[in-house]
Amino acid sequence: MSNNSIELKIENKIAFITLNRPEVFNSFNREMALRLQSVLDDCENNPEVRAMVLTGNGKAFCAGQDLKEVTSPELNPGFKKILEEHYNPIITRIRKIKKPIIGAINGVAAGAGANIALACDIVVAHEKVSFIQAFSLIGLVPDSAGTFFLPRLIGFQKAQALAMLGDKISAEEAEKMGMIYKMIPLESFDEEVNKLALKLANMPTKALGLIKELFNSSMTNTLEQQLALESKLQIEAAQTEDYAEGVSAFIEKRKPEFKGK
Incomplete structure (x- = not known):
């Protein structure tokens, strides 16, 4: 398998x-x-990596599934395999990796591409970007956790309408409705993404991973379960080297130097 x-x-x-x-x-x-x-997987297991940026080359972030593959008698793996072996494992990895992942959306994000973007921890897009739940336009239903994340981000009614109608949503609209964290001007997009990634890479990585775990769990936990998990993970965070460094830096009135430990 080539890697390009x-x-x-x-x-x-x-x-x-x-x-x-x-x-x-x-x-x-x-x-x-x-x-x-x-x-x-490699980035998750590499201790030198403390933040990730997921983006695309060219005019698009991702247009979703390559339809030539699914319409080819020779290449078509079938939707069961596509979902269970391709997209579902990608979404699961993005959510379970205990390091921050920025979705730097550089162009149109459609279908599974849109939902992979929305699964990232922090999603930014430049002003020319659009998001499209394109599934219904070819007679399919949203996958790649679109029906999980989208209603939680923007509300049930709005999410269902976008899924049914396949409307194209601009980055500006996406920011206003809470679909993404921020829209960034095109001319400063790369610079701002790099600044954001560098900030995250120098923050207390273990604490960020625990924050991610808490927000994942909040999707299904009761209030009592979430309070109990907050207590458990707060105790875990308080035992890290970065917590000790953060407190020392605060007392000494200096900038902390976190090591991700």
């Missing part, structure tokens, strides 16, 4: 993961989906 469908660059404790099939708007085929899973 996903590019990986690691610098300054940041892993830049780039979808790299620009000729088909970074739509997923089996090779690309499996390669992304492998790269996410």
